[in-house]
Amino acid sequence: MTELFTAAVIRDKGGPFRIEQVRRRAIADDEVLVRVVATGMCHTDMVARDQIFPVPHPIVLGHEGSGIVDEVGKNVHELEKGDHVVLSFLNCNVCDPCHEGHPAYCANFNAWNFSGQRIDGSHVLEADDGTLLNDRFFGQSSFAQYAIANARNAIKVRKDAPLELLGPLGCGIQTGAGTVMNALKVAPGSSFAAWGGGAVGLSGVMAAAAIGATTIVAIDIVPSRLELAMELGATHTINSKEENAAERVKEITGGGAHSAMDSTGIAALVSAMVSSLRPSGTAAVVGASKPGTMAEIDLVDVMQSCKRLIGVVEGDSVPTTLIPVLVDLHMSGRFPFDRLVKFYDLDRINEAAEDSEKGITLKPIVRMPQ
Structure with a gap:
């Protein structure tokens, strides 16, 4: 196991987010380790927190992460250490909708994004006391300093774009x-x-x-x-x-x-x-x-x-295509989604959730400790 790092864990239906120290397991051959810079907060995080959609608890949520690739699996060739990425949803890549160019309509979407584990049943995260945590939320669980994602849902973006802003492109803005x-x-x-x-x-x-x-x-x-x-x-x-x-x-x-x-x-x-x-x-x-x-x-x-x-x-999107386009539009001044956001440090994540639910903040973005 690796050294401890910080994550926001949901242990009870309805919350709150608890700031805890966790450990990760080794990445798989088709995965990447991402040092998370910031993660957008979405209504779906609240739905999962409240178990309106029955994801298993305890769990690390977060599905609009952005960060820097820190390690790549041996079968990953399209990404390398140091790349800037936006984390999006994960698809199976073998069903008919995926083959037809509609990965957001993946026939196995729930198993890959809401089951709290890898498709083979394994987990990525452990609590400090060694107990397993549910993870892999949208293939990332990015309310944490580090996230393990599949290479398919880690979308490379240009390095001159403001990385801490880009996470919401992975879900809500997309x-x-x-x-x-x-x-x-x-x-x-x-x-x-x-x-x-x-x-x-x-x-x-x-x-x-x-x-x-x-x-x-x-x-x-x-x-x-x-x-x-x-x-x-x-x-x-x-x-x-x-x-x-x-x-x-x-x-x-x-x-x-x-x-x-x-x-x-x-x-x-x-x-x-x-x-x-x-x-x-x-x-x-x-x-x-x-x-x-x-x-x-x-x-x-x-x-x-x-x-x-x-x-x-998910906007019927192919994230590898749409997200870089949205970044380019933003950088050219034609898609000013920065007008929607407010930043919160991780230790204020419950405040971010409350402000979102009250409509005070349109799109909270939670910064991770660096």
Whole structure:
């Protein structure tokens, strides 16, 4: 076993994160050891902490890590020590969706990302007392000073980019931007509506603006988020507490949006989003709802107007392709996702979680001790 290092461990349903000393086991031949610089905090971390999705505890969470490769397995040839990487989700690389170029829709996604162990049942982390910890969350468990990832989910990025900022590109930012760019294929000159003005929704706004959509509508109930949306590329905003959002989208877009994305997971908003589409429009659901959540959809409207409602995971992205593109867009000033973030040191991780859940911070990023 290696020397001790610091990690945030969830031992009880609902938290808190406990700062502990842990050890790691040796990396496998297809893995890399990454010295984590910083890790974004995502709603999915909270879902796992609260066991809304039944991941095993105790566990080290964190799935938006960025850092520097410290060691590579003997079968890893595309990465080397010293490379800067963003850690993303892990896929099996053998199922039909993976072979068809949709790794985010991997048929074995849960086993590779939520089981708390390697696919062979082995673990990476131990507590200081020698007991095993569940790990491999999204193939990384990056709320720690070190993370072991597969070479497939460690995405090499340019070294002149601000590494501590880049972690959220691995999940939340990728989800919003990728949904716009890959799943919805928002076109220049088209209209797009973002239902929800959190980090995912605003990433969609920025991506639509970068692509050249000319009518971009942001819907939320928090005035500060709507103000920020305008600064990030939205052409119109709607406070859904004060207006009928679906009707306003139709008015703004002249009959309905070409495409739309819901990042809230709220059933009533999904229903409104579908109704606000123009004929042949497409709406994407990316927000996490509680299992069993049902939305009412007017099937006659969907059929007669040839509308589409799709579910999207991780922006239907190929991370090795999309993440470097988003980095380049950011470095050129066309994707300013740094406007969404606030940094917290690891010993303030519970504060970061609380601020995220209260909506105080759109995208917390937790810095690791160096």
